[in-house]
Amino acid sequence: MPMRLFNTLSGQVDELVPMDGKELRMYACGPTVYDYGHIGNFRTFLEIDVLRRFLKLSGMPIRHVMNITDVDDKIIRNAAAAGVPIGEYTPKYVNAFFEDLDALGVERPEIIARATEAIDRMVELIQKLAEVGAAYRTEDGSWYFRLKAFPEYGKLSKKDLSGMEDGARVDVDEYEKDSARDFALWKAAKPGETSWDTPIGRGRPGWHIECSAMSMKFLGDSFDLHAGGEDLMFPHHENEIAQSESVTHKPLAHHWMHVRFLLVDGRKMSKSEGNFYTLRDLLLKGYKASAIRLALISVPYRHQLNFTFDGLVDATAAIDRLRTFNSRLVKGTFADGENPEVQAAAKKAHEDYLAALGNDLNTAEARAPIFELVRLSNxxxxxxxxYQSDREAVASVLASFDAVFAVIEDHDTEPMRRAVEWAKQEGRLDDVAPELLAQQSLTDEAIDALLAERDQAKKRREFARADQIRKELTEKGIIIEDSKDGVRWKRK
Known part of the structure; x- marks a missing residue:
């Protein structure tokens, strides 16, 4: 199954193939662990996860590296405000990030690289840049990249930077997105800040040098794919290219993938707008992690996604439809034989959904044939x-689909439980939806036991008790569906 993906560098959809013909080497920018991740961050991680899953389904070996930025301006500022060293401040948010990834069904990369564990490689790269005249030291002991030393600067973002200031410098990580000035490679130590003693002086790395050093450490001077959010294209990724290629004279990455950020109710997400959501905020409102996953990947990665709560409700309904059908498929009893129409539909659905993903990862187009197959099969x-052969054919298609979308198999209970426990620890119980709190007192086993008791009560014609059990479960957000195939239940 070939993969054609838009390449920001070339400006066109190119086939994504390993340079060595064997293993695809990809680097994806990970989180800066100064706070909890928000849904804009997770849209990027989810789209990269869909790509990764599709490539694996296609049989392509992958060497995927993701960095953890555990030292930068924001981390230092927040740690100082908390009165702790960054080594004590960041673990909380690193652990939370991976818990959130697990909740959303995001697969772990083969290699997770932490900035603070690669200081030596950063220093070596800065020394090499100084040797070729692309880095210089200032009076305070900081080191900067000389933009004029890299004439191709701007080739990724396609920005015209011919009028950039020569020698003007910027030393903070969160500077203006349209600036083009010499940027900090190494920041001289300041009182109270975390720093390292190195051959280039005591200090700490700038943000951009971290990714260059870590990507080349694990993937070599030149690799297949670099991915991240669209906000990183300039200046972060542009700076990575300049730093790396000034030393290696090779393309840092042959293919660049950028995921568009999202809007919330048609507006840019921000705390001042009151529309800023972390994954945990949504879980505490009672939305399932699987629904959040599907909502965030429902629009192709190069299109603007407008995140709404109505969209979350739609995603929940879509997942319920898939899971209800899958339960019917698994638990049903079917005679031997096959229906040619179902067989043909299963084959077409499989081909069409794979073709859609292979065509620039079109997740919206990939869903349509699966839901049509569900409709026809029902x-x-x-x-x-x-018939039995139809069940096997359709089940195979659903398994393939779920290997990429990861929403049919139900893993929603544990993320909800963890979210409520976290709310208790953080003093945020007031933010937990009442129904969600009620649900947490019921394990899956307890629900099954109550439904078994209800079934026995109905057989004994004790309908008042059966109705009481149904009412109790309903009040705790458990939806019961009686069908000819038996009783099904789901959490609201």
Whole structure:
């Protein structure tokens, strides 16, 4: 299954293939662990996860590196405000990040690189840049990259930077997105800041040098794919290219993938707008992690996603439809034989959804044939024209789909439980939806036991007790569905 993906560098959709013909080497910018991740961050991680899963399904070996930025201006500022060293401040947010990834079903990269564990490589790279005249030291002991030493600067973002200031410098990580000035490679130590003793002086790395050093450490001077959010294209990724290629004279990455950030209710997400959400905020409102995953990947990665709560409700309904059908498929009893119409539909759905993903990762187009297959199969079942061979064919398609989308198999209970426990620890119980709190007192086993008791009560014609059990479960957000295939339940 070929993968054609838009390449920011070339400006066109190119086939994504390993340079060595064997293993795809990819680097994806990870989190800066100064706070909890928000849904804009996670949209990027999810789209990269979909790509990774599709490539694996296609049989392509992957060497995926993701960095953890655990030293930068924001971290130092927040740690200072908390009165602790950054080594004590960041673990909380590193652990939270991986818990959130697990909740969303994001696979772990093969290599997770921490900036604070690669200081030596950063220093070596800065020394090499100084040797070729692309880095210089200032009076205070800081080191800067000389933009004029890299004439190709701007080739990724396609910005015209011919009028950039020569020699003007910027030393903070969160500077203006349209600036083009000599940027900090190494920041001289300041009182109270975390710093390292090195051959180039005591200090700490700038943000941009971290990714260059870590990507080349694990993937070599030149690799296949570099991915990240669109906000990183300039200046961060542009700076990575300049730093790395000034030393190696090779393309840092042959393919660049950028995921667009999202809007919330049509507006830019921000705390001042009151529309800023972390994953945990949404879980505490009672939304399932699987629904959040599907909502965030529902629009192709190069398109603007407008995140709304109505969209979350739609994603929840879509997942319920898939899971209800899958339960019917697994638990049903079907006669031997096959329905040619279902067989043909299963084959077409499989081909169409894979083709959509292979065409620039079109997740919206990939969903459509799966839901059409579900509709047709449900109709065939209702008419008694669905057979054992049809179940095998359709189940195979659903398994393939879920290997990429990861929403059919239900893993929602544990993220909800962890979110409530976290709210208790953080003093945020007032933010937890009442139904969610009620649900947490019921394990899956307890629900099954109550439904078994309800079934026995109905058989004994004790309908008042059966109705009482249903009412109790309903009040705690448990939806019960009685069907000819048996009783199904789900958490609201």
């Amino acid at each position: 109709t065939a079942m209702d008419q008694g024209k669905f």
